[in-house]
Structure formats: structure tokens, C-alpha cells
Amino acid sequence: xxxxxxxxxxxxxxxxxxxxxxxxxxxxxxxxxxxxxxxxxxxxxxxxxxxxxxxxxxxxxxxxxxxxxxxxxxxxxxxxxxxxxxxxxxxxxxxxxxxxxxxxxxxxxxx
Amino acid sequence: xxxxxxxxxxxxxxxxxxxxxxxxxxxxxxxxxxxxxxxxxxxxxxxxxxxxxxxxxxxxxxxxxxxxxxxxxxxxxxxxxxxxxxxxxxxxxxxxxxxxxxxxxxxxxxxxxx
Numbered sequence: 001x002x003x004x005x006x007x008x009x010x011x012x013x014x015x016x017x018x019x020x021x022x023x024x025x026x027x028x029x030x031x032x033x034x035x036x037x038x039x040x041x042x043x044x045x046x047x048x049x050x051x052x053x054x055x056x057x058x059x060x061x062x063x064x065x066x067x068x069x070x071x072x073x074x075x076x077x078x079x080x081x082x083x084x085x086x087x088x089x090x091x092x093x094x095x096x097x098x099x100x101x102x103x104x105x106x107x108x109x110x111x
Numbered sequence: 112x113x114x115x116x117x118x119x120x121x122x123x124x125x126x127x128x129x130x131x132x133x134x135x136x137x138x139x140x141x142x143x144x145x146x147x148x149x150x151x152x153x154x155x156x157x158x159x160x161x162x163x164x165x166x167x168x169x170x171x172x173x174x175x176x177x178x179x180x181x182x183x184x185x186x187x188x189x190x191x192x193x194x195x196x197x198x199x200x201x202x203x204x205x206x207x208x209x210x211x212x213x214x215x216x217x218x219x220x221x222x223x224x225x
Contacts, residue, residue: 030210040221042201043154045213088154092210097161098169099144099211103153
């Protein structure tokens with residue numbers, strides 16, 4: 001099955017800095033989604049970008065999608081300590097009826 | 112409040128003793144799914160359901176059963192649990208349209224099989 005793969009796997013930044021993480025995938029998609037997970041809790045949906053969209057914003061989040069390179073990036077601007085979490089990308093492939101997750105990307109924001 | 116409710120949150124059981132983890136959503140979502148999360152392996156899909164009485168296997172269905180008799184409920188059944196099923200389990204639901212929209216996840220069930 002198709003999976004997103006996040007890069008880098010772990011990121012440590014100072015509060016106020018921007019955090020960028022990337023996700024690559026292998027096949028054609030309906031949409032790509034990003035989720036946040038705080039320490040063993042349920043994942044929270046952050047943002048969905050459709051295959052015909054190139055960029056999307058939600059508050060301090062900016063997501064880009066490059067379907068020619070089969071990659072996406074998530075940018076968190078002006079990071080806060082509360083942004084410390086694991087971030088997952090997930091892909092919904094055409095005709096698959098499934099959402100496949102990457103292994104996650106741990107972000108630590110140092111106050 | 113729109114939510115996915117999983118029970119129990121924590122469960123310790125012995126090998127071979129049948130157990131059920133319940134999942135219920137109050138958002139009238141068509142799509143429901145179970146995942147397990149293990150260190151280094153990320154989230155792997157166990158089973159999913161696109162509507163009542165429609166279920167299908169995910170990536171790791173062995174050792175699990177599900178049913179979808181009502182739209183709101185999607186229980187996960189382990190008929191004969193084994194230690195390799197020790198994991199953190201999540202139920203999730205979503206609307207269906209042109210693809211799967213954003214999941215709402217339950218809080219998780221941490222299962223230990225000894």
C-alpha cells in the first residue's frame with residue numbers, strides 16, 4: 001500500500017523559529033493530509049490539500065503539494081512550545097479507499 | 112460534541128482471552144477504520160468500513176475481526192490475542208466524498224497481552 005514518508009524524522013527548534021517538514025509518496029493521490037499527535041494521544045487533523053491544489057494555509061500552517069515530484073511540505077511559522085508533537089502525513093490514493101500514514105516526524109520546540 | 116469514543120483506554124489481558132474494543136462516533140460518518148501504532152512502524156491500518164455491512168482488510172488484518180452492524184459503531188475483536196498484538200490502537204472516522212476527508216480519531220486504547 002502507498003505510504004507517505006516524512007523527512008526529517010526529528011527536528012528540534014527554538015520557539016519563534018519556523019519548522020518545515022517534508023513528505024514524499026509513490027502513487028497518484030486524491031488528497032494529502034497532515035496530522036498532529038501529542039505524546040500517545042489521538043491524532044488531530046490539521047489540513048487537507050487536494051491533488052489539484054498547490055498551496056494551502058490554515059493559521060500558522062502552510063502546506064504545499066507538488067504532484068510532479070510526489071511530495072508535500074508542512075511549514076509551521078513562529079513555532080510555540082505547544083507545537084511540540086509528532087506530525088504525520090497521510091495520503092488518500094485514487095481508487096484505494098484507504099488513508100495511509102507515514103511514520104511521523106517528531107518536532108520539539110524549545111521555549 | 113463531535114467525537115469518536117473508544118473503550119477501554121487501557122487493557123491488560125492474557126494470551127488467548129477474547130476481547131472487544133468498542134468504537135462509536137456521533138458524526139454520521141460513513142467511513143470508519145482501525146489502526147495500530149507501534150514504535151518505528153507508524154500507523155498501520157487493520158480494517159476499514161465504507162458503510163454499514165461493508166468492511167475490508169487493511170495492511171495488518173491477521174488476528175482481528177470487525178463488524179459494522181450500525182453506522183455509528185465499529186468494534187474491533189481479538190478472538191485469541193497474542194503478545195504481538197500488544198500495541199496502541201486507534202479508531203477513526205471520516206466523511207466520504209471525493210476521497211476520504213479528514214479523520215476524527217478516538218483517544219486510543221493501549222493494549223497489553225501477556
